[in-house]
Amino acid sequence: MSYAPISEQLDDPETARESGRKKMDWAKEHMPILESLREGFVADQPFAGEVVGMAMHVEAKTAILAETLAEGGAEVAITGCNPLSTHDDVSAALDAHENVTSYARRGVDDEEYYEAIEAVIAHEPTITVDDGMDMVAAIHEDYPELIDTIVGGCEETTTGVHRLRAMDDDGELRYPVFAVNDTPMKRLFDNVHGTGESVLANLAMTTNLSFAGKTIVVAGYGDCGRGLAKKAAGQNAHVVVTEVEPRRALEAHMEGYEVLPMREAAAEADVIVTTTGNRDVVTEEHFEVMKDGVLLANAGHFDVEVNLDQLSDLATSVTDVRDGVREYQMADGRRLNVLAEGRLVNLAGPISLGHPVEVMDQSFGVQAVCVRELVEAGDEYEAGVHDVPDRLDIEVAEVKLEAEGVEIDDLSDAQAEYMGSWEHGT
Structure with a gap:
């Protein structure tokens, strides 16, 4: 070969x-x-x-x-x-x-x-x-x-x-x-700031749409999801988080985001972005309740988070309506839009530049x-x-x-000894 x-x-x-x-x-x-x-x-x-x-x-x-x-x-x-x-x-x-x-x-x-x-x-x-x-x-x-x-x-x-x-x-x-x-x-910079900023930037460049006032559903509240939720909220979107891990769901709730199961969140969404690294996060049961014009994007590594096989089976027609945007028309007339063929949206879109x-x-x-x-x-x-x-x-x-050009303090010898010792008490 x-x-x-x-x-x-x-x-x-x-x-x-x-x-x-x-x-x-x-x-x-x-x-x-x-x-x-x-x-x-x-x-x-x-x-x-x-x-x-x-x-x-x-x-x-x-x-x-x-x-x-x-x-x-x-x-x-x-x-x-x-x-x-x-x-x-x-x-x-x-x-x-x-x-x-x-x-x-x-x-x-x-x-x-x-x-x-x-x-x-x-x-x-x-x-x-x-x-x-x-x-x-x-x-x-x-x-x-x-x-x-x-x-x-x-x-x-x-x-x-x-x-x-x-x-x-x-x-x-x-x-x-x-x-x-x-x-x-x-993890604390690339996953949080890199993914958060680049996903939103590439969504905006690909669609020419605003986030302000829209409901953005973030699937997964790991480091990538956390960053995306924060950046989306900073652009005046209403952010909904979906999770399967109780502690992460609670963290999202305590950060002020609405937390819902995907079936409920999908019905409210203007934009859904998956960040889980897992498969079948968005499936037929969710496609059936989505609003007309919803944007579906994936920020996980592989193109398995949005089940495109099921979406194709439901669609009566599939049309590329913009570079990087594929429209799936449902039998009832709703249009569901998938970005970057369900692949990593911040890198796989037609004008994507990746992380900063x-x-x-x-x-x-x-x-x-x-x-x-x-x-x-x-x-x-x-x-x-x-x-x-x-x-x-x-x-x-x-x-x-x-x-x-940022300078920071150094520990004094006494501070270093204190932090390294178990003998210092009350």
């Missing part, structure tokens, strides 16, 4: 490279964490001899991470982790780097998607950087002979970490992987230091899912604060 790099698939790769390079240069200007790390990587070449296989959303911010690793000495092979999130021009610009091969292309079908992952695996990666765990799964299922030479991996997103933990619980994960998604510098640059600088800074940790100390980690060491997370926060 031979799957060609993006530059061999485009009719005019040179024009694409120029366009992609402009996007990357803009992103790079606003990514001080990766810029700081890059300086050290260029000087020390910590990744010399390593092959980094990546399955990510290939757009400008991701490209800066890939280049940062490549300029630290790694051979990088990369493809997309979603069929609709790649920017072809960025992929082409990345492929032009002498240490990078990019197979990512927008709009691939399922067969091409997995062929591209296999093309990356053919480079025989020693480190994997994944978003959703498709590459890790493919290696374990189809290329187990490579596992002995893989130092470890990093996983970017909630869905991928859930899959990895399930795999680890079953005793099937055979090399160490850092759960980058779960560390504070990723500054937010992704933090997440990808954590990715970069985790790759460095695997190279320097990978043999200290057993097979399985590992939390990101706190010192690495703090390192990234310190670089960000310095770049922002």
Whole structure:
């Protein structure tokens, strides 16, 4: 099997490279964490001899991470982790780097998607950087002979970490992987602010509609749902939360949001956004009660949260009414509108740019230091899912604060001793 790099698939790769390079240069200007790390990587070449296989959303911010690793000495092979999130021009610009091969292309079908992952695996990666765990799964299922030479991996997103933990619980994960998604510098900023802002921005750009006065139903009140609810409320929407976990539901209630079962919430909704990482969150029973003109969007990693098979079966016609908006007409005349084909709305829409640059600088800074940790100390980690060491997370926060010109206090010796002792009482 031979799957060609993006530059061999485009009719005019040179024009694409120029366009992609402009996007990357803009992103790079606003990514001080990766810029700081890059300086050290260029000087020390910590990744010399390593092959980094990546399955990510290939757009400008991701490209800066890939280049940062490549300029630290790694051979990088990369493809997309979603069929609709790649920017072809960025992929082409990345492929032009002498240490990078990019197979990512927008709009691939399922067969091409997995062929591209296999093309990356053919480079025989020693480190994997994944978003959703498709590459890790493919290696374990189809290329187990490579596992002995893989130092470890990093996983970017909630869905991928859930899959990895399930795999680890079953005793099937055979090399160490850092759960980058779960560390504070990723979870508290990327998931909350990144998802919240980018989902609303892409909904607005795709539909040209306002949120003020609308009822927005947020399915799931994890970090992503929490951020989305907060941002939507800030744009004067009425926010309703649906949940299956009692404590999160109570948290949403105590934050002032209305909490309802999805069947009741769906009947009130002007907009529904799923953020659960689970399947069949919005199904036939909910389609039957929705208002005419409702917008349905998914902010989870895979396109399984809104059951489009059931929606298609109910529809009398399906029409693309705008770029990125597919209208399903019901027998009673109601129109239900699905954005980005039910895929990750903040990255898979026709004009989607993903999370804000500054937010992704933090997440990808954590990715970069985790790759460095695997190279320097990978043999200290057993097979399985590992939390990101706190010192690495703090390192990234310190670089960000310095770049922002923010100074903080230090503990005095007495304070440090007090906090580290159990002997101080009343």
